[in-house]
Amino acid sequence: MIAVVGSFALAAAVIASTASMVACALAARLGDAGWMVRARGLMSATALMFMVAMGVLAAALWRLDFQLEYVADHADASLSPAFRLAALWSGQQGSLLLWATIAAVMTAVFAWMTGRARLRDWGVPLGVLAAINAFFAVLLLFGADPFAVSAGLPMQGRGLNPQLQHWAMIIHPPLLFAGYAGFAVPFAIICGGLGSRRFDADQLAIAQRWTLVAWLFLTAGIALGAWWAYVELGWGGYWAWDPVENASLIPWLTGTALLHTIPVSRHRGVLKGWTAGLAAATFIFCIVGTYITRSGVIESVHAFGRSPVGNYFLVLLTAAAVFSGWVMFAGRERLRAQRGVDSPLSREGVTLLADLLLVAMAGATLLGTLFPVFSGAALTTAVSVGPGFYNRVVSPLGIAVATAMVIAPLLVYGPIASRTLKLGLIPPVAAGGSAAAMAVVLGARSPTFLICAALPAAVLAGLAASIVDSVVTYARHTGFGISASAARVIDSNHRRYGGHLAHLGVGLAVVGIAGSSLLSSNVTATLEPGGELEIGGRAIRFDQLREVRAGGYTAAEAVLTVDPRGPAPTVIRPQRRFYDNAMDAVAEVAIRTTWREDLYVALIGWEGAGQSAAIQARINPLTVWIWAGAGLMVAGGLFSLAPRILPRPRPESFPKIEASPEASAADPLPHPLPVSRP
Amino acid sequence: MxxxxxxxxxxxxxxxxxxxxxxxxxxxxxVYYVDVDQYTAQTAATGRRARVFGVVGGNALELNRANLSARFDLVGSTSTLRVDYHGAVPELFQSGRQVVVEGQLGADGVFNADVLLTKCSSKYEGHGRAAREARAAESLR
Known part of the structure; x- marks a missing residue:
């Protein structure tokens, strides 16, 4: 009985994680590194036990061991090996097990990365992570048992929801859960550090890296989820402001704010309260999102249905809120700023502004998501808020935050000279203005769209000007050629240039979102064979409807020709699939992507054996820019994390040493950031 | 300071x-979110845009998938609301199903809906391949 092994592993995880929590507490209390070494071993044991449980569930899915309820509910014989793997996290219990495993592995990695000499100082942060692991172990053992055995013996499974049978769905959930699990680490470092009366630049440096890792996972997860919704759900969009989507967006917003605030606290000694508050809020919002979507308090198309799991998360949520509130209150002296934020036009000033706006976006999204609950309690009838609310509230704030990116390359800690600012703003303003003018020429009129169109150009120009300036200065000082100088300048500060690359990605995503939401058009028509519909100046001809049988489903397929009289007519084939194991028909949309727009065609109905078919066609402008932007955000984040590639330059290796003595003595890199440690 | x-x-x-x-x-x-009985009882929701949920009645169901319209009775426990829907009709739409419609009451007392969702209580109801293929074939015919 393989299930017994899984349950046994979970029970062992409960014991190991609880023991590691106790060991951390002892280490913190007694100041004894020996207990930390034991705790570290127990943390590895916890991670190992969760991995064993994952392995058991994977094996059961592989062998289609339908005696396990989870396997019977989420797999069948027609599933390919990759989707049997995806079935591991397509359901409630499996996805929680995945989250728990990632969290435990991250805890163990974090514990081993902490040097033995300093382990003692990390008792409380590691204890917090151990407590989270213990929570998950208990939850899985008692609240959401993946190894529950069904009473009867089902002969076949119910299969995987066909809409989840897509490669993006294989990797999207693990990415999201890695993000959620990852944000526990900065929470533990910062709030746990405050709890043990330690809150210093070294800790913040470690917290910063983990925040970036978690942010990367969450960003990639959200983007893939949106992309999956776009290509697979067939309603024409990628974001519906559904509670489950909001649940991932809220921690992403506060996590983004955290990512930008930690370095300010670390280098400048200000906004420490914000850093602590954001670290706590981001972790708590990860839990809130899980609570919302798994407790059944909010109706959602993707929700897991009512279950006791919500109550567990409510307990964790309360514990995290009480703990962080208490440590922030007790450690308020430590959070006091060393100096004020004097100028709004300084790195710290703009970060503060961005924090306020990002938190406002998160708050508005949370309010909208929970509105049915509030209104149901306050009024006699429940009221939900539709996309109109979010578009009205969250979008303008988002554009405001994105605008702040334009001046980011110019900012330094402390007030900026107004002349530097004015000169520095010339390239972005000129580029942004030209981009907006070009958009007008191309036919765009919406003011919101024009602002968004100006954004990526302005960000790119500001970034380019800043790089050119640094490279020219470097080349002049060292005598290296321009390309060698550029490589060295960029390599010398991965964080700075990775960040700017990510900003450029945000700019592209913003213009893509604006284009696809403000400028899209939509035609629905009922066509007989040979009939045509017209959208955005192009004709689409309906040729025939036919039946297609493929692995695990039967599909009705419309054969359509785009531009039938044009120079290059192309055939597209949207389908409606009837999977053998599901009730719903699933739309398989035909999408033709260019850099300017997506042509998105869906088959939505038909009469008889193809006497007529209802076709929905959409033009979604600039949609591919969103995916490109998300890709750049991830690339920028990865570049920030990557170690330096070129050897650190030594002055004697420079082709030319400038005459002035201080230029040769000092590091000639034109660092715009004066690094001052608190 | x-x-x-x-x-x-x-x-x-x-x-x-x-x-x-x-x-x-x-x-x-x-958007108000109410059931048919609450909606027809002239609460705050009536006359404003609302999401109304109920069961599709068996009588007077006029369905035209290709023409993208459906007219039907939305039935609650005590009352009935006539719905006129325009748009893509979900595959699972049939009498006896729980559905949610979103829209506004017209002057003629008919609810004009532009959103129609079938409540999917049973995503994983397995009915075997044969039944599946039969249904797919039937809908093609």
Whole structure:
């Protein structure tokens, strides 16, 4: 009985994680590194036990061991090996097990990365992570048992929801859960550090890296989820402001704010309260999102249905809120700023502004998501808020935050000279203005769209000007050629240039979102064979409807020709699939992507054996820019994390040493950031 | 302390702006969520845009998938609402199903819906391959 092994592993995880929590507490209390070494071993044991449980569930899915309820509910014989793997996290219990495993592995990695000499100082942060692991172990053992055995013996499974049978769905959930699990680490470092009366630049440096890792996972997860919704759900969009989507967006917003605030606290000694508050809020919002979507308090198309799991998360949520509130209150002296934020036009000033706006976006999204609950309690009838609310509230704030990116390359800690600012703003303003003018020429009129169109150009120009300036200065000082100088300048500060690359990605995503939401058009028509519909100046001809049988489903397929009289007519084939194991028909949309727009065609109905078919066609402008932007955000984040590639330059290796003595003595890199440690 | 005051003033301005956006945004996104009985009982929801849920009645069901329309009775425990829907009709739409419609009451007392969702209580109801293929074939015929 393989299930017994899984349950046994979970029970062992409960014991190991609880023991590691106790060991951390002892280490913190007694100041004894020996207990930390034991705790570290127990943390590895916890991670190992969760991995064993994952392995058991994977094996059961592989062998289609339908005696396990989870396997019977989420797999069948027609599933390919990759989707049997995806079935591991397509359901409630499996996805929680995945989250728990990632969290435990991250805890163990974090514990081993902490040097033995300093382990003692990390008792409380590691204890917090151990407590989270213990929570998950208990939850899985008692609240959401993946190894529950069904009473009867089902002969076949119910299969995987066909809409989840897509490669993006294989990797999207693990990415999201890695993000959620990852944000526990900065929470533990910062709030746990405050709890043990330690809150210093070294800790913040470690917290910063983990925040970036978690942010990367969450960003990639959200983007893939949106992309999956776009290509697979067939309603024409990628974001519906559904509670489950909001649940991932809220921690992403506060996590983004955290990512930008930690370095300010670390280098400048200000906004420490914000850093602590954001670290706590981001972790708590990860839990809130899980609570919302798994407790059944909010109706959602993707929700897991009512279950006791919500109550567990409510307990964790309360514990995290009480703990962080208490440590922030007790450690308020430590959070006091060393100096004020004097100028709004300084790195710290703009970060503060961005924090306020990002938190406002998160708050508005949370309010909208929970509105049915509030209104149901306050009024006699429940009221939900539709996309109109979010578009009205969250979008303008988002554009405001994105605008702040334009001046980011110019900012330094402390007030900026107004002349530097004015000169520095010339390239972005000129580029942004030209981009907006070009958009007008191309036919765009919406003011919101024009602002968004100006954004990526302005960000790119500001970034380019800043790089050119640094490279020219470097080349002049060292005598290296321009390309060698550029490589060295960029390599010398991965964080700075990775960040700017990510900003450029945000700019592209913003213009893509604006284009696809403000400028899209939509035609629905009922066509007989040979009939045509017209959208955005192009004709689409309906040729025939036919039946297609493929692995695990039967599909009705419309054969359509785009531009039938044009120079290059192309055939597209949207389908409606009837999977053998599901009730719903699933739309398989035909999408033709260019850099300017997506042509998105869906088959939505038909009469008889193809006497007529209802076709929905959409033009979604600039949609591919969103995916490109998300890709750049991830690339920028990865570049920030990557170690330096070129050897650190030594002055004697420079082709030319400038005459002035201080230029040769000092590091000639034109660092715009004066690094001052608190 | 000067900077703290500035932060407070700046924060207050942003909070006021967000508050303004939120209040006006609630106005534009506000949708009541009620069942048929509550809706027909002339509550606050009647006359405004609302999401109404109920069961599709068996009588007078006029369905035309290709023409993208459906007219049907939405039935609650005590009352019935006539619905006129325009748009893509979901595959699972049939009499006896729980559905949610979103729209507004017309002057003729018919509810004009532009959103029709079938409540999917049973995503994983397995019915075997044969039944599946039969259904797919039937819908093609």
């Amino acid at each position: 000067r900077s703290i005051r500035k932060q407070i003033i700046g924060g207050a301005i942003i909070i006021a702006a967000v508050g303004y956006l939120a209040v006006t945004g609630l106005g534009s996104g506000w």
